[in-house]
Each structure stands twice: as structure tokens, then as C-alpha cells.
Amino acid sequence: MQNFIFQSPTKFIFGKETEYKVGKEVKRYTNKVLFHYGGGSIKKSGLYDRVVKSLQEEGIEFVELSGVQPNPRLSMVRKGIQICKKEEIFFILAVGGGSVIDSAKAIAAGMCYAGDVWDLFEGKAKLSQALPIGVILTLPATGSEASNSTVITNEEGWYKKGYHSDLIRPKFAIMNPELTFTLPSYQTASGVSDIMAHVMERYFTNEPNVDFTDRLCEATLKCMIKNLPIALKNPKDYAARAEIMWAGTIAHNGLLGTGRVEDWASHKIEHELSAIYDVTHGAGLAVIFPAWMKYVYKNNIGKFAQFAVRVWDIEPDFDDLEGTILKAIQKTKNFFQQCGCPTTLKELNIPEDRLEEMSEKCTQKGPIGGLVKLYKEDVLNIYHLAQ
Amino acid sequence: MQNFIFQSPTKFIFGKETEYKVGKEVKRYTNKVLFHYGGGSIKKSGLYDRVVKSLQEEGIEFVELSGVQPNPRLSMVRKGIQICKKEEIFFILAVGGGSVIDSAKAIAAGMCYAGDVWDLFEGKAKLSQALPIGVILTLPATGSEASNSTVITNEEGWYKKGYHSDLIRPKFAIMNPELTFTLPSYQTASGVSDIMAHVMERYFTNEPNVDFTDRLCEATLKCMIKNLPIALKNPKDYAARAEIMWAGTIAHNGLLGTGRVEDWASHKIEHELSAIYDVTHGAGLAVIFPAWMKYVYKNNIGKFAQFAVRVWDIEPDFDDLEGTILKAIQKTKNFFQQCGCPTTLKELNIPEDRLEEMSEKCTQKGPIGGLVKLYKEDVLNIYHLAQ
Numbered sequence: 001m002q003n004f005i006f007q008s009p010t011k012f013i014f015g016k017e018t019e020y021k022v023g024k025e026v027k028r029y030t031n032k033v034l035f036h037y038g039g040g041s042i043k044k045s046g047l048y049d050r051v052v053k054s055l056q057e058e059g060i061e062f063v064e065l066s067g068v069q070p071n072p073r074l075s076m077v078r079k080g081i082q083i084c085k086k087e088e089i090f091f092i093l094a095v096g097g098g099s100v101i102d103s104a105k106a107i108a109a110g111m112c113y114a115g116d117v118w119d120l121f122e123g124k125a126k127l128s129q130a131l132p133i134g135v136i137l138t139l140p141a142t143g144s145e146a147s148n149s150t151v152i153t154n155e156e157g158w159y160k161k162g163y164h165s166d167l168i169r170p171k172f173a174i175m176n177p178e179l180t181f182t183l184p185s186y187q188t189a190s191g192v193s194d195i196m197a198h199v200m201e202r203y204f205t206n207e208p209n210v211d212f213t214d215r216l217c218e219a220t221l222k223c224m225i226k227n228l229p230i231a232l233k234n235p236k237d238y239a240a241r242a243e244i245m246w247a248g249t250i251a252h253n254g255l256l257g258t259g260r261v262e263d264w265a266s267h268k269i270e271h272e273l274s275a276i277y278d279v280t281h282g283a284g285l286a287v288i289f290p291a292w293m294k295y296v297y298k299n300n301i302g303k304f305a306q307f308a309v310r311v312w313d314i315e316p317d318f319d320d321l322e323g324t325i326l327k328a329i330q331k332t333k334n335f336f337q338q339c340g341c342p343t344t345l346k347e348l349n350i351p352e353d354r355l356e357e358m359s360e361k362c363t364q365k366g367p368i369g370g371l372v373k374l375y376k377e378d379v380l381n382i383y384h385l386a387q
Numbered sequence: 388m389q390n391f392i393f394q395s396p397t398k399f400i401f402g403k404e405t406e407y408k409v410g411k412e413v414k415r416y417t418n419k420v421l422f423h424y425g426g427g428s429i430k431k432s433g434l435y436d437r438v439v440k441s442l443q444e445e446g447i448e449f450v451e452l453s454g455v456q457p458n459p460r461l462s463m464v465r466k467g468i469q470i471c472k473k474e475e476i477f478f479i480l481a482v483g484g485g486s487v488i489d490s491a492k493a494i495a496a497g498m499c500y501a502g503d504v505w506d507l508f509e510g511k512a513k514l515s516q517a518l519p520i521g522v523i524l525t526l527p528a529t530g531s532e533a534s535n536s537t538v539i540t541n542e543e544g545w546y547k548k549g550y551h552s553d554l555i556r557p558k559f560a561i562m563n564p565e566l567t568f569t570l571p572s573y574q575t576a577s578g579v580s581d582i583m584a585h586v587m588e589r590y591f592t593n594e595p596n597v598d599f600t601d602r603l604c605e606a607t608l609k610c611m612i613k614n615l616p617i618a619l620k621n622p623k624d625y626a627a628r629a630e631i632m633w634a635g636t637i638a639h640n641g642l643l644g645t646g647r648v649e650d651w652a653s654h655k656i657e658h659e660l661s662a663i664y665d666v667t668h669g670a671g672l673a674v675i676f677p678a679w680m681k682y683v684y685k686n687n688i689g690k691f692a693q694f695a696v697r698v699w700d701i702e703p704d705f706d707d708l709e710g711t712i713l714k715a716i717q718k719t720k721n722f723f724q725q726c727g728c729p730t731t732l733k734e735l736n737i738p739e740d741r742l743e744e745m746s747e748k749c750t751q752k753g754p755i756g757g758l759v760k761l762y763k764e765d766v767l768n769i770y771h772l773a774q
Contacts, residue, residue, distance in 0.1 A: 001629045003402025008395065014645070015390025209626030212610045212634045219602035226598060239596030242388045246645065247599045255642075258401070258633065 001209050001259035008253040010146045011172040014246060016238075018176045019047060019136050022093070023054035025172045029132050030091040034084055035062040036104045037095045038069070042138065045182060051095055051136065063087050068096065071274050071281070072103040074154045077117055080107035084131075092133040094170075097191075098142025098281075101135055105150035105168040108133045121152060121161040130167040136174045139183060140245040141191030141282055143198055143252020145173035153275055159361075160275035175249070177241035185232050188244075189339040190282030192228045195248040196221055197285040201264050202257040203307065204293075204371050206300055210260050217256050218310045223247050225311070228339055265369030266292045269379055272358035279348050286341035287348060290333040291386035296372045297325050304328065345387045355383040388596050388646035395640040397533045398559040401633060403625075405563045406434060406523050409480070410441035412559045416519050417478040421471055422449040423491045424482045425456070429525065432569060438482055438523065450474050455483065458661050458668070459490040461541045464504055467494035471518070479520040481557075485529025485581075485668075488522055492537035492555040495520045508539060508548040517554040523561045526570060527632040528578030528669055530585055530639020532560035540662055546748075547662035562636070564628035572619050575631075576726040577669030579615045582635040583608055584672040588651050589644040590694065591680075591758050593687055597647050604643050605697045610634050612698070615726055652756030653679045656766055659745035666735050673728035674735060677720040678773035683759045684712050691715065732774045742770040 013021055026033055035051070042048045055062055065080050083089070084107060094104035108131035110117030119125045137145045144150070148169050151162045180188070203217040223243055230240035250256070269292065270284040297304040305321045308314040308328030316324050333343050342348050359380040367373040374382070400408055413420055422438070429435045442449055452467050470476070471494060481491035495518035497504030506512045524532045531537070535556050538549045567575070590604040610630055617627035637643070656679065657671040684691040692708045695701040695715030703711050720730050729735050746767040754760040761769070 001402075001626060001633075003405065005398065005400050007398040011392065011394040012645075013392050015388075018390065209629070211613060211626075212607070212630045212637075215606035215610055216603060216637075219606045220599070223599045223602055239388060239598075242596070242646070243599045246388075250599075250603075250642070255637070258399075259629070 002207060002261065004258045006254055006258050007166060008146055008169065008255065010170050010253070012146070012175060012249065013172060014175045016176060016178055018174045019050055019179070020054055022051055022134070022136060022174055023056075023058035023060060025174070026055065026060055026091065026093060026134055027058045029134070029171065031059065032061040032087075032089055033091045033093040034080060034089045034107065035064045035093050035095065036068065036080065036100055036107070037064075037066050038097070038100050039067070042095055045179070047095065047136070047138070047179060062093070063089060068100045068103045070099050071153045071160065071278055072099040072106075074118060074152050076103055077106040077110060077152060080104075081110045081117060084111050090131050092131060093136075094133060095136045095138070097137070097139030098144040101137075101144035101170070102142070102150040102152060104133045104135075105144070106152050106163065107131075109150070109163065109165065109168055118154060120163045121154070127165060127167055130165065132171045133168070134172045134174075135170045136179075137245070138179045139187060139191055140180060140248035141194040143195070143248055145170055145175065146249045146253035148254065151271070158275045160271040173249070175245055177238055177245045180241050180245065181236045183235070185235075185340050186280070186283070188231055188235070189228065189336075189341050190280045190286070191248065192224050192244060192282070192339070193286040193336055193341050194282035195244070195251045196224050197266060197282070197289055198252040199256060200289060201267060202260055202262045204263050204300070204303060205260045206371060207259070207261045213256055213258055213260060214306070220247050220251050220256065221311045225335060232339060261370045263370040265371070265374050268362055268368045269382060272362045273348070273350060276354060276358065277348065277350055279350075283342050283348065286336035287343055287345060287386050288382065290329050290336070290343065291382050293329045293332065294385055295378065295382050297329070298322075299372045301325065345383065352387070355380060359383060389594060389648065391645045393641055393645045394553060395533055395556065395642065397557050397640070399533070399562060399636065400559060401562045403563060403565055405561045406437055406566070407441055409438055409521070409523060409561055410443075410445035410447060412561070413442065413447055413478065413480060413521055414445045416521070416558065418446065419448040419474075419476055420478045420480045421467060421476045421494065422451045422480050422482065423455065423467065423487055423494070424451075424453050425484070425487050426454070429482055432566070434482065434523070434525070434566060449480070450476060455487045455490045457486050458540045458547065458665055459486040459493075461505060461539050463490055464493040464497060464539060467491075468497040468504060471498050477518050479518060480523075481520060482523045482525070484524070484526030485531040488524075488531040488557070489529070489537040489539060491520050491522075492531070493539050493550065494518070496537070496550065496552065496555055505541060507550045508541075514552060514554055517552065519558045520555070521559045522557045524632070525566045526574060526578055527567060527635035528581040530582070530635055532557055532562065533636045533640035535641065538658070545662045547658040560636070562632055564625055564632045567628050567632065568623045570622070572622075572727050573667070573670070575618055575622070576615065576723075576728050577667045577673070578635065579611050579631060579669070579726070580673040580723055580728050581669035582631070582638045583611050584653060584669070584676055585639040586643060587676060588654060589647055589649045591650050591687070591690060592647045593758060594646070594648045600643055600645055600647060601693070607634050607638050607643065608698045612722060619726060648757045650757040652758070652761050655749055655755045656769060659749045660735070660737060663741060663745065664735065664737055666737070670729050670735065673723040674730055674732060674773050675769065677716050677723070677730065678769050680716045680719070681772055682765065682769050684716070685709075686759045688712065732770065739774070742767060746770060
């Protein structure tokens, strides 16, 4: 186990009708917020009205900035910063899924940096502070409600990059599983694919002696495998929705990665897809992760065999551990498939012509991956395996 | 799953040689601390000198208050408050195990209350703030390094009571598993018994639909069952010590109890033991918990069968689930026994004569326990089962 520092200070307010508390929570910080959200879904569901009412009851002024798209854009972040500067707003309230939260985080960081906010994503600058943000989560997937990261797409060149800092962890996250009842199946399944990927990016490590976090990872994966089909069958199953929502947060607040070298190659490989083709991140991960597993499993037979036995309950064949592992990879792929996720690039309508370019972009700063170092050729091979 | 609020803001600084960072961490808050510790063990180990050096390097003044005993005393807390008031100290640095940390928490709370600090433990007063505290942990057991609770023994009448508030969660916890290499076997095993009890107090619930936290609890228990024997066999096994230390924190920072009705009867039943006979808390729990299980398991056959199968890998006998459960209870008891913990009151040299008085005290504010309500008679029966 490696040395680590872990701090997840976010206050989680979880359960039915918790969105009514947003005004009171915001009030602890400010009397004026940027109310940041995506499209019209929060208006359709009535959530918008409930938020407005709760803010008004506490006398909190707000300026709206809506229209955040999936794979949130740099232009929107810049717009948010402009508005906050002009209106003297020092708190961002994000109501939505990971895209809205990531956009809010980027605005919160950009507000505390004199230069252009993209510098932060390019690693050209470090911050000593960021504006506080609060969240009402409507889509369990990215774990952004508790994580220290934001991923933004720069439309000039379609670069998708992450910025990581404990400064941007939300102050509070209001999480009502009922708000996810109306999610389409595809969003639900893609969300869980993303959650499982967050766990697996940490799980597959060569770091020895990580028994506790291994088991926490397995617990989280098993919980998703059990509950996603329930939520798909009955979208209003509160229990299943709640399990997915809470596990989605713990999957990515950093706990499961403590003391470990994490991988993150699959995320980077997927980012290139969704930057160009604007596919749903979790759907892209359902395509990439099994291909990545096939390509790398021989580098750590023990860990992949443990995955097969403990996560998928496969009886290990000690004469053929690779066979055991391949069964687990197939089970992973089948699971995503049965839940309505794509598992090939074809299904995502991604042609072959730009795979080389994407492999190039993905590795332009050097090889990727903690378990195995992957170079351009490797990434291209994984794209081909995923076709 | 029930609605919940969860916040564990403590910064965990985990790993080898992390105690050298204490000066820098304290410096974020203050230039003067109460340096609170127990007996001479931190002097023998050299930890005392390293702490002093680190504080001095950052120019941090300190006043020492040593002598905290196991089952920390109210008189010591009052003394700490006096010193802090006189010396104008507004930060407590606790270096030790749960007793020292609990004592520090009580001082931190008492400093922000005009009346007598015991009022807080009697539920007569509420706080709106407490002094910040920092921790260097030397004994993984109570989880006090991250929890919101402190348990103090009032020598006048030997009452042992807890006070719970998010205000007293430590700001930082420095956790170096190497500091636990010199722990005697009995302390190590009792510590793990306490850790496992913290998990089981949450695990055994009638609350339905708590799949995620059930699995996290099972993960934590399995990790302890695997690693305690390793640490006992080779006290300098860093990996096993690290697993125990980190799991001990997560066992009690509140995460595993989110959304659940918790039990806590066994802790209360044990508190009466250790208040009078000053037994090691974890050792007392190793005696009480299996007895409690035997007494209550019929109230939730499903949950206890799950415990047998998932934690102890017992093949379930569906024609005799009670038999399956009794095997698990026996395995739990055997595990504690094999690790050197007592499992009967006799071994703790506790005579029969005051069991009735303890049962009375334990339930004087009404029945105890979240899984099953236990009255005086029930508690007495459990003491008898534990003989």
C-alpha cells in the first residue's frame, strides 16, 4: 500500500425530497448564486420550480446559466466566468448530472485564476483557491458530486481534458434518488457503466497489499451488477435507484483508490471517442473497457482472476486461469450488452478512419495507464479490439 | 434505505513517516496547542521526540497534558479545559489511541460550553462549535480519529457516556501503520475486535434495501478476519498493519451506517463492563458480541444467514438456516479466541454479583438496540450467556 492523503469533505444530503433543503444549504455560504443547469428536463420534472422556491424562501438571488451540453464545453465555462465576474457571484449551484457539475467546477476554478481557464486543464497553472460550489444531482454516473475533477471539451480542436484539485470538491451534494426515476434506460445504464469504470480504473493495479480497497471495489461492482437490472426493469424502484446513486458517489470520491496506483487508460481512450463523436461517456466506456481488459490481462493474471472469482462468482479453473479471466471479461461485456449499452465501436457508429488520429492524440504526452504503459500502437490495438 | 446526511471532512494523512508532517498540519490552524497524550509509550518509541521536533520546526508552542488512561476520565477532561482556558489554547493535538482522542474531543467541546462539560454527555446542552483537534493515531480500534463521538467515564458513579457531534470530528488524522508495530498482541486483537464491532453494530439492522452498505460492511469484516492473524504472527508486517489501520477508520467514520438504523446494544452492554471493571473495550466486545448474536438472531434470520454466507463463507443449509447462523456465531467467537481475546466474562474476571446492577444502569433510559429492543431482563440474559 502506498502513502496517501485522502479528504472528502463534501456534505452529502441523501434521500427523498432533499432538494427542498437547497436554499438552507446555500444560505450558509452566500445570498447570490449562479444557477447552472442543462436543458429543459429539470423544468419538465418540476425540479427547477422547487429549486427556485427554496432559494427564494431564503432570500437568495440567482442568475441562471442553462444549456450545458453533455461533454461540457469550454465556451460555456468562459461564459459562466464572465457572468460571475460581471454580476459579482461567488457561489455556483449546479443542478444536473456530471456535465453540469463539471462545468460549474471549471467556472469555480476559473474565477480564481487571472489567466484563461484552459491553462488549468493544460497544467500551465495551479490554484490556491476556487469558488465554493453546491450540487443537486440528477444523474448518477460521473461521481463529480464528490470528486476532485472536472473534464471539459475545448471545441477548438475537440480536446477533452481533465483538471484535478481538492479545491473544487463540492461543499454539499443533495442526492434524491427519486429525481432519477425519469432517466431513460440508456442514460441509466451508461451512468452505471461509468460508475463501474471508476471502480475498475482503481481496481486493476499492480500495487500489492491493497486488500481493504480491493474488497471495497468488489463490493461496489457487485452492488451495481445487482441493482442496474432492477432499475432498468422498474425505473421507479427507489431502492435500486438509491443504491446506484450512493455507490456512484463512493466509486469516485477517492476512497477506493487510496494507497493504490490507479490506471485510467480506458478513460483516456474513451475521452478521444467522446471528444470527436460526442458519444455518451459511459456508453463509450462499455465499449472500451472490455477491449482494454482483453489487451492487458496477461500483465496481472492474479488480479484479473480475483476479479473473475470475487466479482463475477466464476469458479476458478486453476489449470486454465486465463480461461477463467476470459469468462469474466465476456461476462462484463454481456452485462453491459444486456443492460442496453453498446459494446462495439460499430454500434456507436464510429468509423475506422480516425482511430489512428485518436491513438496519436491520446498518447501525445507519453504512454498512458497505471497497470500497463500503453503507447500509440497499443491504444490503436485496443480500438481495433473494440470494433 | 433511510434518508441520511453524511460528512466526513477529516484529512487523512496515511503512510510511512507521516508523523513528521504534524507541525505543518497544525500550522494551518494555530501557533499554540495542547499536546495531549497517554503514558510513556510515545516517549519510549521516539514518537514524542519526533512530534516535539516537528512542532518546534514550525514555531508552534505547546503545553503538555499527559496521563490519559484507557476509558478516559472526566477529571482529566476538566483538567484539560482548565489548562486551555488559562493558557489561551485553542487547538488540541491528540497523540495516541482512542482514549487520548476521546479525551481531546471532550476538551475541545467543553472549551466551547459555559457550563460543566459533563452536561454534554448527559444530553443537557447542545453546542454550536468546538475547538479544532488534530490526531496522530497509534492504536487502530475506536475509529475516533474520524468519528463524531467521544466516550468518557465519570469517576463519580463510574458512568461511561458518549457525546456525538459532527463538530468534534478531527481536522486531520496522521496515520502511520509503523507506529503500531510495537503494540502488544492483546491490544492489537482488542483493537480489531472493536473495529469489527463498529461494523457489526451497523450491519445488523432490519432496514431493508441497504445492499451497498451491507457489502461495504462485509468487505471490512473479511479484511479484518484476513489481516489480524497476519499482524499477530508478524507484528512488523506493514501491509497487515496498514489494512487494519485504514479499515478501522472507515469502519467508524459513518459511511458504513449511511441509510441504516444502527444497533449499538452490544456497545452499551460492554460499556457497563468497562466502566466498572476497567476492561479493554475491544476485549469486552469480544465477550459480549457473540452472546448478543445468540440472543437476538431469531429476529432477523435473513441478515444473520447473509452474515454466515458472505462473511464466514459458510455454505448455507436451507433446511436449517439457524444451524448455519449458529455456525457463524461460533466462528466469530472462535476467531476472537484464536486471536487471544477473551470470550467469556469469567476470563475477564467479572463476577456475577453486579450483573443485575449493570443491566439496570444500561437500560435506565429505556430499552437499547436498533435491531431488537432490549430491556433490563434481556441485557441480564445476555450477560448470563456471556459468562
